[in-house]
Amino acid sequence: MSNKIYAMYDDDATLLHGAEKLVEKGVRIKDVFSPFPIHGIDPVIGIRKTRLAVCAFIYGLSGMILALAGMYYFMIQDWPMNIGGKPNYSFYQNIPAFIPITFEITVLCTAHGMAITYFLRNKTLPGIAAKNPDPRTTDDKFVMEIETADAGMDEASLIEALKSTGAIEINKA
C-alpha cells in the first residue's frame, strides 16, 4: 500500500532547491501545491509544457472561417443588398468591410474556446471539490506530494531527506 507524504515549505525557492536535490536522489515528486506559480518547478518534477496555445490557435482559425463564411452567405449569397452603392456581388471587393467582425469573432472564439478547455482540463468547474492537501497552500505555504512507493527509499530515510531540504512540516496521509 502506498502512502502519501506531504512536505511543507514556507518558501518557494527552498522547495525548488529541495525538489532538485530529491529528484537527483531518485525521488519522484508527484505534485506540488503552491499559492502562486513556482517558476522553474515544471521541468524538475516532469511537467510538460501545456498544449493549450495550440488549442487556442485552432479555435481562432475556426472562428475566422466561421465569420467569413457567415458573412459571405448573409451578404453575398443569400440576400445581397445595395447599401450606399457598396459592392454586394463580390466577396473579394466587399471584404474590407468584413474585417472588423472577422477579427472580433476570431478573438471571441479563441478566448472562450481556450477558457473552456482550460477549465475542463484543469477539472476546475463550479461544485468540484478542491484537492489541495492543506488550506495554507493557497495562502503562504508550499507543499510537495510524494508517494512512498515512488520514493525509491524507505519512509524513514525519505523523511530524513525531506528534512534536510528545509521542510518545516511533514505530514502523512
Added chain:
Amino acid sequence: MHVVEAEIREPLILGEKSYNDITEDVCAPIEGKANSLWYFVFGLAGLLALWGIGNILYTIGVGIGVWGLNKTVGWAWDITNFVWWVGIGHAGTLISAVLLLFRQRWRMAINRSAEAMTIFAVMMAALFPGIHMGRIWQAYWVLPLPNQFGSLWPNFNSPLLWDVFAISTYFSVSLVFWYIGLVPDFATVRDRMIKPLPKKIYSILAFGWSGNAKHWNRFEEVSLVLAGLATPLVFSVHSIVSMDFATSVIPGWHTTIFPPYFVAGAVFSGFAMVLTLMLIMRKVLKLEDYITLKHIEYMNIIIMLTGSMVGVAYLTELFVAWYSGVEYEGYAFMNRATGPYWWAYAAMMTCNVISPQLMWFKKVRRNLVITFILSIIVNIGMWFERFVIIVTSLHRDYITSSWTQFHPTYVDMGVFLGTIGLFFVLFLLYSRVFPVLALNEVKTILRATGEFGVKKAKSTEFSLTDGFSSPVVEDSPATDDSSEDNSDDNGGETNKEQE
C-alpha cells in the same frame, strides 16, 4: 530564481510583508464588516441608481421622445454617455493585457480592480444603445438569426453592427480574463473562510482550484495568450466605436484620425477613472502599501502621455479642417470653437489638453489631492469631448432652416446620473466581496520588488505530524539550515526572469 530589482527603482510593495501578510491585508475587507461611510456612499449610489432605473423604464415605456432629441440632433447624451463609458472601460484590459505583455510589474496591484471597473463600465455603456433602440425587446434583431422576413440579415457593412460585435466580444472576453485570474484568489478566500455559507459560496466561485503545478502551468499559458488576444481587442473596440462616426459623411466626423484619437482618449479617461477609484479604495481598504505613490505616479504619467496625444489630435483636426480647404469641414470646426457650444469646446480643451500638462511636475504627480481632482477633471473633459463631437457636428445641418440647439430633459440627465449610481453600486459591492488585489500575482513580485524582500517566516521550527494531527517523530529538531535559506532567498540567483 527571483530577479532583484535595481536599488534605483522604488519598491512596489511597502512595509516588511510576508506572503501571509498580503493574504491578510486583502482578505480583511471580505471578512470584516463595512463601516458606516461605506453604507452611506452605497445608499447614495443606490438612490441614484434607482432614479436612473426609473428613468430608463419611463423611456422604454413612453419612447425616446422623452429625451431632448429632435430631427436635427438625433444623437446626443445617449451616445455621448455610451462612448464615455466605453472609453472608461478601456483602462482595465489595457492594464492587465498590454502591461502584462510589457512585463510591467506595477500593474499587479491595480489590474483586478481596473478590470472590475472595465466590466461595470462596459455594462453601463451597453445600456445606452439598448435603450436608444426604442423597442429594446427587439434588440436580438442585431444578431444574424433566421427570421420570418425571408431571412433578412443585419447589414455587415455597417459600423453600428461592427460595434455590436466589438462591444459584446470585449465585454465577454474581459469577463473571462478577469475570472480566470480570480479563481486562484477565490480559492485563497475559500480556504480561510470559517462560516459554512460563505465557505460554500466561495468554494463554488473557486471552481475547486487546488493550485498544483499543472494548474499553474496552464494558468500562466492562458493568461499570456489571453493577454495577447486582449491587446489588439482593446485597440479594436474604440477604433470601431470611432468608425460609427468616421464612416459617415458629416463634417467633423468624417476624419481618418478618429480611431487612434479615440483610443488615446479612451486610455486617458480610463486611467483617470482608475485613479479616482483607486485613490479612494487604497485609503478605505488600507491598501496604501500595495497601491503606492509610485503606482499613482505611473498612472499619472500615462494620463499625461495620452492627454498630450489627445491634444495633438485636436490640433491636427483643426489644422486639417483649414488645410483641406473644405468649407463644410472648416465651418464645423469654427462653429465648435466659437459657435453656441463654445463653452463645451472650451471645457474640453481646458480639461483634456491643459490640465494633464501639470503632470510634468513630479510634485503634482505624487500629490494625492491634486491627482484626485485632476482625475475627475479629466473625465469631465472627456465627457465634453464626446458631447462636442456629437452634438456640435449635428446641430448645424446642411439646410439653415434645420439648425437647432439640443436641450437635455430631466430624463436624459436621470439616465446618465443613474448609470453613475449603478456603476458605483456595483463597484462598492465588488470591493466588499472580491479579493481586490490579484493575490497570486502580487505574491510573485514580493521578493523582487518588496521593500525589504520577504520577511522570513518566524516558524522555522521543524515539526513532523501524522495525518495533520499526531506527531510521528517525537524529537523534532529545529532545522539547522534556516540561515542558509536566508542567504539563498535574498540575494543569490539573478539569472532567471521571474515572470
